Amino acid sequence: MSISSDGIKKDHNQLLLRCIGEQLAELDLLLSMxxxxxxxxxxxxxxxxxxxxxxxxxDVDAMSECQFRIGFTFRIIGTSNLECICRLSGAYPTEKPPGLFLRSDWLSRDRLRLASEALANQLEEMFKPGEPMLSWLTEFVSTNIPTDEDASASTATEAGAAETEATTDQRLCRLWIHSHHIYNSLKRRDILNWSAELRLTGFSIVGKPGIVCVEGPESAVEEFWQRLRPIELEETHYEGERCLSARCY
Structure with a gap:
């Protein structure tokens, strides 16, 4: 017995609607906390x-056209503006953990990248399909991400890292990202906002296929890629970074 494409689509939309309902319940819990x-x-x-x-x-049928997704920023009080930016895809909590990245004014980009990668790896290990993670996530970030005291204790290390990072920032790189398609307006907004925030130049092509090209300091290009990975561009192909003598865009 074959299953019609309409039946598969309806099942997918029902699952998506259930996931969104569970996400909203978790969000309400966080707002109370x-x-x-x-x-x-x-x-x-x-x-x-x-x-x-x-x-x-x-409204199961409307889920096919719905581009809205839940996103929030969790800031750790008592630190110098350390933030955890979290985005929930339609695959959470049934198939994938939350997408996230860290942002900070006082951690070096290298240290921030390592902290973000460690947090993402911990999420992958702790993730169990169907089980809520958001309250655990905020608690984990609060207790395991470096504090102001940690930053003060490692001033010399950070100074050395900053010197290395300054050297790295003198190297210009170009990053090409090919996606099966880019239609979602929220993802397009993130691409534009993050590239502007990190002072990257380049271009993006929406539609099918979707293409993103950014140029700038190596550390900023790497951070852009770390932020972009969790937002689930379909069938993404990352070509790697190419060193440049000057910007082209």
Missing amino acids: YPDEAELKIEDFVAVDELRRLVSEV
């Missing part, structure tokens, strides 16, 4: 409200 926006800030309240409406109305 961290009511101060200085600690937990929702990225887009309009998106959250629309997702709540779809879940409450059990």
Whole structure:
């Protein structure tokens, strides 16, 4: 007995709707734990409200066209602006852990990248399909990411790392990313905002296929790639970094 494409699509939408409902329940728990926006800030309240409406109305068909996803920033009070930016795909919590990256004003980019990678690896190890992770995630970040005291104790190390990073930043690199497609407006917004924040130049092509090309200091290009990986561009191919003598874009 064959299953029609419409039946498969409906099953997928039902699963997506259930996942979004579970994400909203977890988000409500976090908001009760961290009511101060200085600690937990929702990225887009309009998106959250629309997702709540779809879940409450059990609007399965609308999930096919829905591009809204839940995102939030968790800031650790008592540190120099250390933030954990979390994005929830439709595959959480059934198939994949949350996507995230760290941002900080006082950690060097190399140290921040290592901390982000360690956190992502820990998420992969702890992830169990169908089980909530967000409250565990905020607790883990609060207790395991370096504090101001750690930063002060390693000033000399950070100074050496900063010198190395400055040398690295003198090297210009170009990164090519090919995706099966780029249609989602939120993902396109992230690509533009992050490239501007990191002072990267280049271009992106939306549609099918989707292409992203960025140029800039090597450490900034690496951070851009670390941020981009969790947002789930379809069938992404990463060509690696190429050293440049000058920017072309």
